[in-house]
Amino acid sequence: MSEPIVAIVGRPNVGKSTLFNRFIGYRKAIVDDQPGVTRDRNYGQVEWAGQSFNLIDTGGYLPASHEKMEQAVLEQVDLAIQEADLVLLVCDAHTGPTDIDELMAERLLKAKNECLLIVNKVDNEQYDSETGTFYKLGLGRPFAISANSGRASGDVLDTIIKRIKKYQYRDSSKDIIKLAVVGRENAGKSSLVNQLLSEERSIVTEIPGTTRDSIDSLLKFNKQSYMLIDTAGLKKKSRIKENVLFYSNLRTLRSIDRADVVIYMVDMKQGL
Numbered sequence: 001m002s003e004p005i006v007a008i009v010g011r012p013n014v015g016k017s018t019l020f021n022r023f024i025g026y027r028k029a030i031v032d033d034q035p036g037v038t039r040d041r042n043y044g045q046v047e048w049a050g051q052s053f054n055l056i057d058t059g060g061y062l063p064a065s066h067e068k069m070e071q072a073v074l075e076q077v078d079l080a081i082q083e084a085d086l087v088l089l090v091c092d093a094h095t096g097p098t099d100i101d102e103l104m105a106e107r108l109l110k111a112k113n114e115c116l117l118i119v120n121k122v123d124n125e126q127y128d129s130e131t132g133t134f135y136k137l138g139l140g141r142p143f144a145i146s147a148n149s150g151r152a153s154g155d156v157l158d159t160i161i162k163r164i165k166k167y168q169y170r171d172s173s174k175d176i177i178k179l180a181v182v183g184r185e186n187a188g189k190s191s192l193v194n195q196l197l198s199e200e201r202s203i204v205t206e207i208p209g210t211t212r213d214s215i216d217s218l219l220k221f222n223k224q225s226y227m228l229i230d231t232a233g234l235k236k237k238s239r240i241k242e243n244v245l246f247y248s249n250l251r252t253l254r255s256i257d258r259a260d261v262v263i264y265m266v267d268m269k270q271g272l
Contacts, residue, residue, distance in 0.1 A: 006046075006054070008056065009087055009088070010090035011061050012059075013092075016090050019088075020042065020044060020055060043055070043057075043215070051165070058080045060073065081107070082111075084113065086164055093120065109139070116140075116156065116160070177227070178260045179227065179229065181193055182255070182262060182263070189265050229258075
């Protein structure tokens with residue numbers, strides 16, 4: 001039996017990663033004011049009211065973009081939607097429903113996913129009245145919350161638990177061997193993980209720095225369970241100038257700490 005999967009989707013900079021961190025209880029996903037920080041699907045586990053489920057954070061949905069990276073993000077969002085038992089569409093109360101929100105809602109309605117509509121950044125009662133405009137998306141009652149402060153986030157979690165009770169749960173294995181795949185940028189770490197998993201679990205492009213968060217994936221081989229941890233490319237401290245790159249490096253180092261085995265990948269063309 002498997003635990004239910006809940007996916008968080010929406011356009012860039014509506015607070016998806018902040019909500020993800022709020023629900024799992026710690027800062028796993030990178031949060032920054034710069035749009036497009038989250039790219040891969042990022043997984044975490046949530047425990048609430050005696051129940052647990054897997055939560056997926058996704059990159060910002062930009063359907064009209066022809067950029068190679070943003071097209072890859074779109075593919076990852078679609079994979080998360082296909083994988084999820086319940087989808088949370090996150091919107092921004094300050095902007096109201098946008099064209100992209102409407103396209104995302106249409107995408108979910110066509111896919112017949114079970115959904116909750118989350119209107120984020122409702123930090124006080126001033127914005128409560130604005131949430132009514134989101135009924136036009138056709139996804140039912142909008143939940144007005146603040147992922148940043150936690151306002152009404154418990155109400156959303158209560159509703160999630162009610163919705164996913166019909167799905168099966170499984171006891172998590174304590175015998176999982178954790179394998180962290182580390183190395184410099186563009187050394188082929190994500191390609192190796194995808195090959196082992198036989199699926200496009202992580203975004204793979206020729207652009208250095210594609211993976212920014214550490215991504216966990218479960219692999220079973222010869223009756224043994226392994227947790228494959230795909231990490232961001234390591235950089236020398238002197239080259240880390242952006243906050244996002246700093247936190248990426250920090251998460252890679254934390255992944256090394258929690259791993260039982262570390263696979264260090266080297267590109268023969270780059271050398272050591």
